[in-house]
Amino acid sequence: MHQQFQTLNSLLLAHQNFWRIEPFLHSEQSDFPWQKSHPELCLWLSSLSTQQIEHYKDHPEQLSDIVGQYLPDVLTLAQLCFLERSSLSGLELERGVDSGVPGRKLEQILAMGEIALQKHEGTEWLEWCSGKGFLGRILASQSKQNVTSFEFQQALCETGQQEADKHQLPMKFVQGDALADSSIKALNSAQHAVALHACGDLHVSLMKKGAACRVPAMTIAPCCYHLVQSDAYQPLSQAGKASHLHLSKSELRIPLQETVTGGQRVKRHRFEEMSFRLGFDLLLKGECGVEDYIPVPSIKKSQLSSGFTAFCLWAAEQKQIDLPTLDFDNYLQRGIKRYWQMERLSLVQQVFRRALELWLVLDKALYLHEQGYDVSLGEFCSRGVTPRNILIHASMRKAT
Numbered sequence: 027m028h029q030q031f032q033t034l035n036s037l038l039l040a041h042q043n044f045w046r047i048e049p050f051l052h053s054e055q056s057d058f059p060w061q062k063s064h065p066e067l068c069l070w071l072s073s074l075s076t077q078q079i080e081h082y083k084d085h086p087e088q089l090s091d092i093v094g095q096y097l098p099d100v101l102t103l104a105q106l107c108f109l110e111r112s113s114l115s116g117l118e119l120e121r122g123v124d125s126g127v128p129g130r131k132l133e134q135i136l137a138m139g140e141i142a143l144q145k146h147e148g149t150e151w152l153e154w155c156s157g158k159g160f161l162g163r164i165l166a167s168q169s170k171q172n173v174t175s176f177e178f179q180q181a182l183c184e185t186g187q188q189e190a191d192k193h194q195l196p197m198k199f200v201q202g203d204a205l206a207d208s209s210i211k212a213l214n215s216a217q218h219a220v221a222l223h224a225c226g227d228l229h230v231s232l233m234k235k236g237a238a239c240r241v242p243a244m245t246i247a248p249c250c251y252h253l254v255q256s257d258a259y260q261p262l263s264q265a266g267k268a269s270h271l272h273l274s275k276s277e278l279r280i281p282l283q284e285t286v287t288g289g290q291r292v293k294r295h296r297f298e299e300m301s302f303r304l305g306f307d308l309l310l311k312g313e314c315g316v317e318d319y320i321p322v323p324s325i326k327k328s329q330l331s332s333g334f335t336a337f338c339l340w341a342a343e344q345k346q347i348d349l350p351t352l353d354f355d356n357y358l359q360r361g362i363k364r365y366w367q368m369e370r371l372s373l374v375q376q377v378f379r380r381a382l383e384l385w386l387v388l389d390k391a392l393y394l395h396e397q398g399y400d401v402s403l404g405e406f407c408s409r410g411v412t413p414r415n416i417l418i419h420a421s422m423r424k425a426t
């Protein structure tokens with residue numbers, strides 16, 4: 027893992043001008059930032075039809091192969107990012123234990139639950155940032171061992187507790203703040219700690235507190251790497267701390283910029299919203315003397331159906347800008363053109379996203395190793411079920 031981290035680290039550093047970009051902002055320019063250094067890559071990008079762009083977005087392996095023809099290191103990165111998918115036989119559930127769990131979430135908790143059960147150590151469970159405790163329910167019903175579900179939102183604790191009591195599961199919800207020092211009281215050395223999609227600092231706090239309490243095992247599916255209190259990523263491992271790869275908070279969003287779980291409707295809404303926003307930016311610059319990008323608040327998707335002109339009038343009102351009489355359709359067409367330029371830029375950034383995510387995950391894995399754990403990484407489900415499908419499993423190293 028150390029070697030894997032170092033190779034990823036140097037490849038990411040060597041290619042940072044391909045992924046440290048903001049496609050939204052850069053799309054205003056018609057040329058690519060790599061025009062001089064990689065003219066053939068840029069020629070290929072320019073030649074893509076909108077259908078081809080959509081296709082490559084949805085087929086990351088094909089995208090890596092073709093970008094790899096222009097940037098050969100991308101092929102090495104793709105190999106380094108391969109993670110084994112755990113083989114699962116499926117759990118037999120007690121009646122009703124999955125009630126109220128939405129479809130995709132059910133697939134995630136069944137997969138993660140089965141792996142945690144296979145690798146179980148300790149005599150009880152801790153479910154960190156549990157929400158309503160969907161995963162905890164599976165663990166409690168299958169193992170018959172106590173589960174402590176730790177969650178910030180009181181309402182989720184109450185609903186989760188009611189549901190657990192209804193099924194007579196040995197679960198106890200504890201309301202608290204995972205980031206507060208006092209949350210360590212929820213941990214003890216008999217627990218196997220699990221965290222499904224605990225964001226940024228939340229999964230880090232579990233790793234630190236879990237190691238301090240010597241929990242026998244931790245099984246963690248991280249997500250939302252950018253949800254951290256600091257302005258930049260704070261590496262945990264020695265290798266991470268020694269690295270020259272520094273990631274700002276906004277760069278920590280790069281691994282999450284994927285729309286694989288979105289269907290056609292989600293895609294259409296994104297196309298409309300982004301081309302409206304890009305077109306409005308051009309309009310402000312072309313008609314109102316605005317020089318820098320002005321962020322517009324988020325909108326309800328239903329508002330998009332009123333069209334571009336309505337969007338611009340609403341956005342101008344939000345920003346207290348008076349719009350002159352103008353040709354809205356011209357700006358909409360330019361916004362659409364800019365949207366596809368943004369997508370071309372994103373295709374290049376996309377081939378580095380998983381590598382960045384793995385760099386972050388490996389930093390955490392190496393940290394747990396330094397804390398005395400044997401650590402393995404794998405995928406617990408397909409990326410179609412959730413793009414945040416990496417699982418870190420750590421078992422306390424046995425004295426030999």
Ligand SMILES: C[S@@+](CC[C@H](N)C(=O)[O-])C[C@H]1O[C@@H](n2cnc3c(N)ncnc32)[C@H](O)[C@@H]1O
Pocket residue numbers: 131154155156157158160176177178179182202203204205221222223224225228
């Ligand atoms: C993405 S959800 C995941 C919930 C659950 N593990 C699941 O996968 O269904 C993150 C959870 O963390 C909880 N949370 C956020 N901040 C927290 C904090 N400071 N302490 C404890 N829980 C927190 C949220 O309320 C939410 O339930």
